[in-house]
Amino acid sequence: MAKRDPEGLSTRDKILLAAITMFGEDQSASLSVRAVAARAQVSTGSLRHHFPTQRALQDAVLATIYDHVSADDRIHDRSSPARDRLLDCLRQVLAAAKPGEQARKAWGEIFHRFVEPDPTDEIRASYLAIEQEVQRRVEYWLTVLGNEGALPDGDNTRRARFLVTVLNGLSIERALPAQTSILNSETETLRTAVDCVFAPLSAE
Incomplete structure (x- = not known):
């Protein structure tokens, strides 16, 4: 004990x-x-x-x-279509840093912590822990949808890697200068990514 x-x-x-x-x-x-x-x-x-x-x-x-944050995760709300739930969950990840100053600060910290210095074992372990937790979180959402029968059979690990790559790209865009609001284009990109995940197995 x-x-x-x-x-x-x-x-x-x-x-x-x-x-x-x-x-x-x-x-x-x-x-x-x-x-x-x-x-x-x-x-x-x-x-x-x-x-x-x-x-x-x-x-x-x-x-x-x-586990604490996902206790009432949107992914479990079956009153909404599976695609919309996954889209909302992906938006939650991006919401951690708002476009502009907050996103710039977040990516500045990531650069100084993980990119600028030589990749020691400690730095590598710190980054991989964060990266793998995001991957695990997205893969969990896909597993929930798969268990519901809402997602075609397929490799959820590969799908999660794809979605995390999209999220990384969008989070960088949030930190870069933009002429107009990026939220509309961001939503379009996320919808396209979600559509790819829901594509039949033959199309993967």
């Missing part, structure tokens, strides 16, 4: 809470073992016991955030 502190949180939960708080304050944070352990007020050895690697900690943080 996990050891609990006087507030009723297990050591593992204290570590997760500290890491999630840090991630919420700065999504480009690397969540280093020392920093998270200090924030959680536990030893680094205790943190390593529950999360042997930094990657394991990052995966747990992102999975916890995703």
